[in-house]
Amino acid sequence: MLNLLMSPRAARNIRGLLGTITDAVRSVVNPATLVAQLATETPAPAADPTDTYTEADMPPVADIERAALSLDLANDNARRADRAKRAARKVLDRLPAGTYGNWIVERVTSSRTTVDLDAVRAAYKKHGLGPVPMKPNGPSLKVRRAEIVPADIATLTEVTV
Structure with a gap:
């Protein structure tokens, strides 16, 4: 029994539980600090893929801006479509x-399959193989508009004088 409490997995679970309890207490006692802490935590930047453009192959900035705008609009449309889909579902x-007007509503089994992680974990535990090996997801491409800060004319004239 003591061995189960001392395993790395149990320690992670206990640390996670303690973190959750701490966050719950902080949200009651001083909620502003929890919100401020969560707002400042940003994910670590992922490494660039190996097939990025070289300096010689770099497309013009106008093409990059057009592609970024296109991706931003497509992501926005996808979010709207997901919300509409959830409302319809x-x-x-x-x-x-059954048949409802011109539409047939039916349920069919899916041909997609996924790994049963609970069964895999049980098999690993049964054979003493340790935790199930996991690999990180690929990095997500995010595009956001840069905030352009207007130059302060007074500061610029002081520097040039």
Whole structure:
């Protein structure tokens, strides 16, 4: 029993539980500090892929701006589409299968499969193989508009004089 409490996995679980309890207490006692801490935590930047442009192959800035705007608009449209999809599914998921006007509502089994991680963990534990090896996800490409700060004319004239 003591061995289970001393394992790295148990220590991670206990640290996570203590962190959750600490955050809950802080959110009651002084919620502003918790919000400020969470707002300042940013994910570490991922490394660039190996096939990035070289200086000689770099496209013009106008093309990059157009591509970034296009991606930003596409991401916004995807979020809107996801919200619309969730709203429609809220109604349709509760319907029994059948024909409704020009639409047929039916449920079919999916051909997609995923790994049953609970079964894999159980098999690893049964054979004493330790924790299930995991690999990190690929980095996500994020695009956001840069904030352009106007130059202070007074400061510029002092420097040049």
